[in-house]
Amino acid sequence: MASKESQVARQMLQNWAQSFGGKSMTVEQLRQGLEALAQLRPLDPAIRVEKTAIDGIPAEWVTSPNAAAGRVLYYLHGGAYCAGSCNSHRHLVAQLARACAARALVIEYRLAPEHRFPAALEDAVAAYKWLLSYGVAPENIVIAGDSAGGGLAVATLIALRDEGVALPQAAVLLSPWTDLEGTGDSVKTRAAYDPWLNPDGIVATAGLYIGNLDPRHPLVSPIYADLHGLPPVLVHVGHDEILLDDSTRLVDRLRSAGVEADLKIWEGMWHVFHAFAPEVPEADSAIEEIGAYVKQKLEK
DSSP: OOOOHHHHHHHHHHHHHHTTGGOOOOHHHHHHHHHHHTTOOOTTTOOOOEEETTTTTEEEEEEEEETTTTOOEEEEOSSTTTOOOTTHHHHHHHHHHHHHEEEEEEOOOOTTTTTTTHHHHHHHHHHHHHHHHOOOOOOEEEEETHHHHHHHHHHHHHHHHHHHHOOOOOEESSSOOOOTTTOHHHHHHHHTTSSSHHHHHHHHHHHHHTSSEEEEEEESSGGGGGOOOOOOEEEEETTTTTHHHHHHHHHHHHHHHHHEEEEEEEETTTTGGGGGGGTSSSHHHHHHHHHHHHHHHHHH
């Protein structure tokens, strides 16, 4: 049974979604809403935040006091490819950085509809190459992302692999959006349970990102991509979210391609519930599990 804290958080999320337009939420309302949520998540004063830029891409380093030398969590934020920022995801990234004992790099890739595919992917690939040029060894990097950022992380790995660039040691995906066509059964079967995503919303935001492009393009919807040769992947997803099947099908495809892939479905949880750590026990446990996974991969 879901914790009382998670039930309170779920209701808060539903109220938040309604206050920013509900199912008819515009891009601007989504952007404002994510930034407003961030204001409710105070940052631990022990976390150090350093603004930077990578070839014109705004970015920031988020460093926990326990960060191991040279260890980097390269994080791609979610927001349906049209919202989100370093600020909106700073609290979540700080929680992950602490659990992983890593320094986190977060970038603000270009957003739709002002910048459609492949702008976000170009930025994500460029920032990873910059990390390598900065002197970080690929075996000391884990790429991670939530929602659209999770799908973008997979697309980034595919693009890097195809260019012959050394890949990071592992990947961590939180509720990744991997099918912009929205064909998973869970889009319908979980719609009544999902506290903030809805089928119409994902179709609309997908269109803003891809325009007239085929939604089955492998770098847009990586469940349709050739996934061979990718590093180990950990996927977390909530049982109650409409994107559940985006995770389960991705993991099936990864395993079929010979990639080590671990999947954890969290009962009673929603899309990117991790953002509610440490107040929600399930979110706190999920963050700690991710930390253990990352440490195990980077200490090999």
